[in-house]
Amino acid sequence: MSNDTLPSTAPVQPAKPVKESKPASLWSDAWYDLRRNPVFIIGGAMLVLLIAISAFPGLFDTVGVDAKTCSLAQARKGITSEHWFGTDNLGCDVYSRVIWGARVSIIVGFVSAIVTAIIGGALGLLGGFYGRWVDVLLSRIAEIFFAVPSILGALLILAVIGRDNAGIGTVVLALSLLAWPMILRIMRAAVITAKAQDYVVAARALGAGPGRIMIRHILPNAVAPVIVVSTINLGAFIAAEAALSFLGVGIQSPQISWGLMIADARNRFLEAPLPLLFPALFLSLTILSVVMLGDAVRDALDPKLR
């Protein structure tokens, strides 16, 4: 080996010829994968449409949902040119109510997913990084919440705190309170894996402090599973909101929620199936779009899980 005098000063050519314009970071690689995935395109397009509906329901609404537009004389009518999805028990337009109901589902889903990702992610990062008593304390607290069956726990929380002020805020609180431990566990496991990597040791050898190591080295390498699970959780939160509203502890009338619409329509389902079927259809499509999105994100961020 000592006789080997390969020129080490000459700039070495890149391993594989890559165009400089091509996305190169792992994040942009994932985005590149996503854009070419039909599952992501379809799921994403459906979700974008739903977000647009919930942001600007007035643009999609044809009849209106206030008391003026409902008349008992029009109750339980079928599909007409004016009432695209028919009318419900109170003679209100089902299409308009479905449009206005999207907002609650989208807000509850996104806010709960983001809140749990931030709280669970931050605590998981701290617990996984510092270990010892910090980890023990956080993990035991998480396990207390983990032990409560989620719908039962949410029912209990809403029955106690939500009696007088039921609404989006309390539903988000109940769902987030029960869901953050799952994110904490995922984050903690990913952080423990990342913490042992050589590049973290190298950063410590350079004199990097714990803040820099967590933010610059561990977080970017540990956040992918949290993003994946949070996307999948988004669908679960939307379903849970509908279930809680259906059970009467979530969103309360006169606010509009798909779960509430299904609950209101269920007694007269055989006479008038439309007021139940349409919100149920929209709920299913919303959850489907989120699940498709979650699958695509998981495939892009962690091809090993496929």
Next chain:
Amino acid sequence: MAPSGERILEVRDLVKHFPLTQGIVLKRQIGAIKAVDGVSFDLHRGETLGVVGESGCGKSTLAKLLMALERPTSGGVTINGQDMTKARGAELKRMRRNIQMVMQDPYTSLNPRMTVGDIIGEPFEIHTDVAPKGDRRRKVQELLEVVGLNPEHINRYPHQFSGGQRQRIGIARGLALQPEIIICDEPVSALDVSIQAQVMNLLERLQEEFNLAYIFIAHDLSVVRHISDRVAVMYLGKIVELGKDEAIYERSAHPYTQALLSAVPVPDPEGRESRERIILQGDPPSPADPPSGCRFRTRCWKAQDICAEQEPLLEVRAGGHLSACHFAEAHDVIHA
């Protein structure tokens, strides 16, 4: 490559015991892994000290102790007269500028989410007074050039480079703070043989250019011989033999060193027939419960009663260099 003589690193009686605990809530210590157990040596400016030994003999723990990534159980590491094992906080951070490391695996030692520019520039972000902000990008490009990479590749990510190129990036990161000492923990063992030569040549060139002192940890004796001025042989957490490279390779006195040397592959099929082969029996004992007296006695063909009773000290014995064997006897194993 001749050392200029000035002593920049002093290691004295360095000990690291990892406690073995039992129980979940009330942890009791039931023993300790004696990973490094009383290691002393000096390092001079511009010199390369090779450290060899088989897996589990404490080489990498020694590297971690020298980098202050682990706190020693006892003993001291003194750099330019300042004890690194007692330094804390800002003082330790300042001392780290003088001692950096190149890691073994170029695939895991670079953060996959950072560009090469960010990786090599990170030392400047941590030690903000080394380079003014506007100067950093230029410095990073200089470093890329120094290690033989294209400075235009500053915005690429590690996965766009080959193993040898990644190791060059790791070397550039180690050089950024202009340290006097670089610890190379098996820097070429993860690379192809042809690439090993390139990286070794680069390390040698950098040593001459910047008057660096290396501690070169490896299990490949020919790699160590190529680069080292002095060689230390470790067995179960202790240095068993320490001397100039020709002393170790041509007049090895410790039976363990002789056995190691006899295991070096010989590329010449003719010579392979005639050389000596010393084949050791058994496995190295557990570092949690090392043998009494001489640690090598359980596998040594020269072992006598005295070896179990009295620990041989590392002192000048046969061959004219330091070795730790009661029956040290200079012997040329490889007939090189």
